Amino acid sequence: MSATPQDEVSTSISATPQVEGASVDDEELGKTKTGDFKMLIKKDLQYLVGNIEKLPDSARKLFNEAKLYLMAESSDSSTKEGFVSLSTHVNTVLGSSQTDSKNPSSKESLFTPLKKSAPLYYAQTYIQWKSAQDLRDLYGICLPKRKTIYLQPIDEFPDFINTFRLKTHHLNLNFFETLQGFCQIFFSGFEVLVRPPLSLEGGGWSVRSRYHESTKTKQYCVNDFYPLLQKALPADGFCIAGIIWTDIFPEDYNFVLGEASVKHQAAVVSFGRFEPLGFDSDSHSDVNTIDGIVMWKLFKSLSHELCHLFGLEHCTFFLCAMNESSSVSDAMSHPLFLCPVCLRKLQHVCGFDVLERYQQLKQFLSTVVSQLEHTSQLEEALAWLDLCVGYLNS
Numbered sequence: 426m427s428a429t430p431q432d433e434v435s436t437s438i439s440a441t442p443q444v445e446g447a448s449v450d451d452e453e454l455g456k457t458k459t460g461d462f463k464m465l466i467k468k469d470l471q472y473l474v475g476n477i478e479k480l481p482d483s484a485r486k487l488f489n490e491a492k493l494y495l496m497a498e499s500s501d502s503s504t505k506e507g508f509v510s511l512s513t514h515v516n517t518v519l520g521s522s523q524t525d526s527k528n529p530s531s532k533e534s535l536f537t538p539l540k541k542s543a544p545l546y547y548a549q550t551y552i553q554w555k556s557a558q559d560l561r562d563l564y565g566i567c568l569p570k571r572k573t574i575y576l577q578p579i580d581e582f583p584d585f586i587n588t589f590r591l592k593t594h595h596l597n598l599n600f601f602e603t604l605q606g607f608c609q610i611f612f613s614g615f616e617v618l619v620r621p622p623l624s625l626e627g628g629g630w631s632v633r634s635r636y637h638e639s640t641k642t643k644q645y646c647v648n649d650f651y652p653l654l655q656k657a658l659p660a661d662g663f664c665i666a667g668i669i670w671t672d673i674f675p676e677d678y679n680f681v682l683g684e685a686s687v688k689h690q691a692a693v694v695s696f697g698r699f700e701p702l703g704f705d706s707d708s709h710s711d712v713n714t715i716d717g718i719v720m721w722k723l724f725k726s727l728s729h730e731l732c733h734l735f736g737l738e739h740c741t742f743f744l745c746a747m748n749e750s751s752s753v754s755d756a757m758s759h760p761l762f763l764c765p766v767c768l769r770k771l772q773h774v775c776g777f778d779v780l781e782r783y784q785q786l787k788q789f790l791s792t793v794v795s796q797l798e799h800t801s802q803l804e805e806a807l808a809w810l811d812l813c814v815g816y817l818n819s
């Protein structure tokens with residue numbers, strides 16, 4: 426999906442912004458160099474995550490970490506004191522003797538800021554995202570609030586998908602219910618439901634297909650699914666994500682792991698095969714078991730595409746689940762979780778408790794890790810959640 430900022434969003438933020446809840450007193454600016462810096466940080470932080478004063482302590486603590494992005498480019502390290510709480514904490518937890526209090530972007534931080542490439546008002550900050558959402562809500566003012574995300578299995582799946590089971594304390598989840606379980610926590614506040622599988626042949630769906638030059642296997646054109654999924658979306662549905670085994674391609678491209686259309690409130694992810702770009706017919710094998718690698722890919726691509734349907738553009742602030750990717754391996758190397766700026770957007774619309782959501786994610790991923798093989802990426806995500814929950818509880 427395009428990450429280009431929408432014109433109406435950019436222009437709604439003027440060069441001298443009036444930020445929601447901001448109480449910047451001009452006279453205070455310029456009193457001291459440190460005061461200046463702190464005031465600018467405070468103002469820019471409100472661009473990034475909005476007014477967080479009324480949120481619970483743990484949420485404020487997390488969203489405050491957006492400061493790391495604002496601090497990363499500062500050349501004056503003497504003014505950074507007071508903004509390194511997270512780095513210090515993580516180092517304490519890890520027992521590291523290399524506490525780098527002057528470098529909040531050091532790798533021990535929970536969030537790694539990206540280099541600033543454009544002024545803040547060109548990127549999709551929380552404030553810009555919210556203006557676009559408010560406009561969208563205004564158009565839909567007479568419509569009932571839709572708070573259900575639908576997962577739509579499409580077409581046939583191999584037997585090992587159909588027989589997959591994940592045991593939780595009380596439940597025995599099948600493959601799609603496992604994806605539902607993850608999304609239910611990721612998007613806490615919304616309900617996530619799995620629809621009965623749709624047959625492409627029997628359902629009379631007309632979707633373009635072709636055989637990929639290298640892989641010689643069938644691919645469907647992802648663009649053709651959007652209007653069909655939109656039609657399949659129940660009346661209480663906020664959005665719908667199709668899940669398909671067969672490869673998909675966007676018009677004019679080779680292959681895509683997943684894609685979303687905000688216009689249709691629909692997304693599609695495919696998971697039978699990955700990376701035809703580096704396809705080697707001698708060594709290649711399609712996915713033939715559900716292990717931690719496949720689950721990681723699905724959790725990542727599904728939550729990324731669904732976030733697009735919540736209006737989130739690609740993230741340019743931190744290493745984040747919403748980073749743009751140019752290949753499957755690129756996409757898979759990004760974090761499973763959102764940065765403070767992207768999480769603030771999702772938290773606003775879903776209304777979840779930040780700490781509770783992280784704790785539930787931790788519990789759910791522990792269950793997944795305990796029952797699957799090849800779980801190193803999921804284990805790294807769990808270690809991250811451990812640090813994060815520890816920090817928010819401290």
Ligand SMILES: [Zn+2]
Binds near residue numbers: 426729733749
């Ligand atoms: Zn994307």
Ligand SMILES: [Zn+2]
Binds near residue numbers: 740742743744746748
């Ligand atoms: Zn982000």
